[in-house]
Amino acid sequence: MMYFLYFDPGLGAMIIQTIIAAVAGFILFSKNLMYKIKLFLGLAKPQEDDIFDDLDLEDKSKDQPE
Amino acid sequence: MNSHRPHSSSFRDPSGYIFIENDEVKRVINPIYFKQYEALKSSGFYDFLIKNALLVPHKEIASSEDQIVLKAERIPFITYPYEWSFNMYKEAALLTLKLQKIALEEGFSLKDATAFNVTFFKGKAIFIDTLSFDFYEENTPWRAYKQFVMHFLGPLLLAKHYGNESLGFLKQFIDGVPLHMVSKMLPFHTKFNPTVLTNIHLLAKSEAKYHEESRSEAKRATLSKKGLLNIVESLYGFIKNLKLKEASEWGDYYDKINYSGVAFDHKATVINEWIASLKPENLIDVGGNDGTFVRKLKFAPKQSLVCDVDNNAIDFNYSQIKRYKETSIIPFVLDVLQPSPAIGLNNKERQSFLDRITTFKPNVTMALALIHHMSITGNVPFSMSAEFFAQFSENLIIEFPKRNDSWVERLLKSKVDFEAHFGFYNQENFENAYLNLFNLVERVPIEDSNRIIYFLKRK
Known part of the structure; x- marks a missing residue:
C-alpha cells in the first residue's frame, strides 16, 4: 500500500464517502425495486439503443483463443 | 542502469515514468512499485484488462533490481479531455469507473482517477496509465474519489446544464474543476437529485469543512467494500444516463x-x-x-x-x-x-x-x-x-x-x-x-x- 500519495485525496472527501455510499445504496435499491415493479406491471421500457456498455464487463477475452 | 529523461508529462507518480526512445513508448517502474506490479502481473489482472481493450497493451522488456522497463503500444495521437465531445467524455468517465470496479473485485483500487489517464484509440476510450493501480486495503474509502468528481462528474454536469463548452474546463484546471465552484454554479434544483446532492454539493461542503484539519484524521474515515462498490455503481448509472440539455440534433x-x-x-x-x-x-x-x-x-x-x-x-x-x-x-x-x-x-x-x-x-x-x-x-x-x-x-x-x-x-x-x-x-x-x-x-x-x-x- 502506497501511503505517499502524490495528490491530496481530501480529508472531507474521505470522511463523507460513508454517507455518499449509503445514499448510493439507497438509490440502487429503489431503482431496482422500481424496475421490478414496472416489470411486474408490464411497464418496463425496452432498452434504448445505447452506445455504452453496462458496468459489468462481458469478458471478451474468453471468446478469443489464447 | 540507464537513466532516461522522463517524458514531460510523466513526473507526478513516484511509481515510475514514461520515456520515448526511438519513437517507442517505454515505461520505467521504480522499486517502490515492484510489489504492486508483480501482483498485477501474476494475478492476470493486466492481461485481463489488455485482452478486453481497457488498458494500453505493454510488454516487459527488461528487469533488474533497480527498475523494470515496459514497452507500451504507441498511440499515434493523444487527445485530451478538453478535446472530447460530450459522449466521449462520458465514455472516459465510465471506463474509469469500470476499471475501479474490476480492480476492487480483484483486490486492487485505482489510486488516481485523472481524466488525462484516458485517451481514444481504435474507436474507444482506453486507459493509458499502467501504474495507476494499487492494492485495495479493507475498509478504506476511495482515495481517488474526489479526483474523479473533479475531473469527470463536475465537467459533465456543467456541460449538461450549461452546454458542452464546459468540457473545456480542464484546460484551465489541469487538476480538475474545483468542487466549490461546481457546487455554486449548478442550478439550485440539482440539490433535489440525490446523486448530485451527495456527490457534488455535500462533497464540496465536507471538503470545505475539513479543509483545515490535520491529515491524521483521515484514519478515521472508513468505508466497506460494498459501500465503495455502491458509489461506483450508482455513479456509473447516473453518468451513463446523462444527456445534454441543448438539442444535439445532427445528421444531415x-x-x-x-x-x-x-x-x-x-x-x-x-x-x-x-x-x-x-x-x-x-x-x-x-x-x-x-x-x-x-x-x-x-x-x-x-x-x-x-x-x-x-x-x-x-x-x-x-x-x-x-x-x-x-x-x-x-x-x-x-x-x-x-x-x-x-x-x-x-x-x-x-x-x-x-x-x-x-x-x-x-x-x-x-x-x-x-x-x-x-x-x-x-x-x-x-x-x-x-x-x-x-x-x-x-x-x-x-x-x-x-x-x-x-x-x-x-x-x-x-x-x-x-x-x-x-x-x-x-x-x-x-x-x-x-x-x-x-x-x-x-x-x-x-x-x-x-x-x-x-x-x-x-x-
Whole structure:
C-alpha cells in the first residue's frame, strides 16, 4: 500500500464517502425495486439503443483463443 | 542502469515514468512499485484488462533490481479531455469507473482517477496509465474519489446544464474543476437529485469543512467494500444516463450547406483520385465536421484524425464510430483559431495541438470548407493560414470558395461596414500566399459551385 500519495485525496472527501455510499445504496435499491415493479406491471421500457456498455464487463477475452 | 529523461508529462507518480526512445513508448517502474506490479502481473489482472481493450497493451522488456522497463503500444495521437465531445467524455468517465470496479473485485483500487489517464484509440476510450493501480486495503474509502468528481462528474454536469463548452474546463484546471465552484454554479434544483446532492454539493461542503484539519484524521474515515462498490455503481448509472440539455440534433449537415449533389459528388471524386495517388498512412481532416468526407474516401488510411470546432459534429462522428465499430478515426474538438495550448508544468505537461500534430506527421491534410471561416470570420490573412498548414502538412488538399460563393457572401455581409477590409479575399491573393509555401500539384474547379479545390505539396 502506497501511503505517499502524490495528490491530496481530501480529508472531507474521505470522511463523507460513508454517507455518499449509503445514499448510493439507497438509490440502487429503489431503482431496482422500481424496475421490478414496472416489470411486474408490464411497464418496463425496452432498452434504448445505447452506445455504452453496462458496468459489468462481458469478458471478451474468453471468446478469443489464447 | 540507464537513466532516461522522463517524458514531460510523466513526473507526478513516484511509481515510475514514461520515456520515448526511438519513437517507442517505454515505461520505467521504480522499486517502490515492484510489489504492486508483480501482483498485477501474476494475478492476470493486466492481461485481463489488455485482452478486453481497457488498458494500453505493454510488454516487459527488461528487469533488474533497480527498475523494470515496459514497452507500451504507441498511440499515434493523444487527445485530451478538453478535446472530447460530450459522449466521449462520458465514455472516459465510465471506463474509469469500470476499471475501479474490476480492480476492487480483484483486490486492487485505482489510486488516481485523472481524466488525462484516458485517451481514444481504435474507436474507444482506453486507459493509458499502467501504474495507476494499487492494492485495495479493507475498509478504506476511495482515495481517488474526489479526483474523479473533479475531473469527470463536475465537467459533465456543467456541460449538461450549461452546454458542452464546459468540457473545456480542464484546460484551465489541469487538476480538475474545483468542487466549490461546481457546487455554486449548478442550478439550485440539482440539490433535489440525490446523486448530485451527495456527490457534488455535500462533497464540496465536507471538503470545505475539513479543509483545515490535520491529515491524521483521515484514519478515521472508513468505508466497506460494498459501500465503495455502491458509489461506483450508482455513479456509473447516473453518468451513463446523462444527456445534454441543448438539442444535439445532427445528421444531415451536408444537406444544410450550400452544396448541390453534383458538386458534392464531383468534389468527392477529385479528392478520391488524389488520395488514391498518395496512398497515405494517415491524414487529418481539419474542420472535418462529422467525418463525412473521411468516410467517403475509397482508400482508407490506417489512421485518420477528424477535428472540428463544433462539439456536436464531433459527438455525431463519435456515435457513428461506436455504432459501426469503426477503428481508424480519432475525432476531437478543435478551434483552429485557438488550438489547444500547452499547459501544466513548464508549459510542457500537456502538449499543444501543434506539438502533437507535428509529431504525428500527417501524410495528408484536408481543409475543406474551412478557409473562408478562417479568413473572414477569424480575420486570418492568407499568408498566416498558409503558414499554419505548412507547419504540419506535407500534402494539403484545400478548398477555396470564391467571393461569389453564397456562404462567403453571407460571411462578408455579416461584416457590415467592415466588408471593404476583406477585399483581399480572392483567388489570386489566396494562390499567391499559398504558393509561397506550397507547390501546386493540381487545381480543379468544382462543378456546379463557386469553389475550387487545390492539391498542394509543401516546398
